[in-house]
Amino acid sequence: MTDLLTERDTWSMTNCPIARTLEIVGTRTALLILREAFLGTRRFDDFAKRVGVGEPAAAARLKELTAAGLLERVPYQEPGQRTRYAYQLTEKGRDFRPVLMALRQWGDTWATDERGPALVVRHKECGAPVRAELRCDDGHDVGYGDTVVDRGPGLIRTSPEGD
């Protein structure tokens, strides 16, 4: 079996998981809305204000993310107020956390200003900063170049080439 990457053009990326993910969260505002959701924002107005986006854009992204199942619209009621709806992360949305952590981490490393990072995410128990890391299922740290790309069941071949 030859290396998949050397025959890159014999298979297609039409079902690429990254491309599929970006169809859902591929806009700047969608990711920033998710950022706010992870920071605890729940209400429509707060999303719009804190993300720094107009209400129409906020409404569109919230609707898309809800339709995609990353957020759910749940009723809540404050005393003396009528029933309102809050957007909160589902499991599908919470599972997006590594993406945002990795983005934050990259920005802190490569796109920060002189002042340094705005926020630090720490482990609740020990107080140490949290980072996104690559590890294999056997528990080894995986550095750059320590990986092999293998075919999965969903790989689509465009030409019936070497197996």
Next chain:
Amino acid sequence: MTDLLTERDTWSMTNCPIARTLEIVGTRTALLILREAFLGTRRFDDFAKRVGVGEPAAAARLKELTAAGLLERVPYQEPGQRTRYAYQLTEKGRDFRPVLMALRQWGDTWATDERGPALVVRHKECGAPVRAELRCDDGHDVGYGDTVVDRGPGLIRTSPEGD
């Protein structure tokens, strides 16, 4: 000191690292071009073809990513050919790997079709699949809810509130 998240509106996200990162790679095609770079693509035409994007879009993204320092344009020469330029990842670009791994992982989990994932990334040494995980600097695994958000030096307060 009160929890930062309960006083979310007393500080601003104008210097948010995620927003800054998205200013560089905030388009769908930029991320897909980086995906290809990690898969080993180096040449202009291959980027355009494999990402499935028009040449102007490919040229624009490659130029932006090069200007931002994630890619570098290096000359190369195949025998009997003239000198050409290849785009390859810099350290700044390679450091983006956790983001793409996290995106891929989310897509494999939540946006795959019946066939399953197209590719599997494995640890070269042990063959086990590789995943993006959150860990603190003391080596603990960090689950959802195991984090505290703390202020960093770059935090911008919008109102001088409780310290």
Next chain:
DNA sequence: CAGCTGACTAATATTTTCAGAAGTCAGCTA
């Protein structure tokens, strides 16, 4: 030195994203 090829650039059109202002709507409060 004309042809060829890879690597782009230019022009045009379409679509998507987003902002800003204003309007709608539900239902609690007075």
Next chain:
DNA sequence: TAGCTGACTTCTGAAAATATTAGTCAGCTG
């Protein structure tokens, strides 16, 4: 039941991203 407020929707328009097609340009080959 009129007012108020949070949560949107509608409308208009600008900006950005992308597709398509058609070039340009450098420099090795013949």
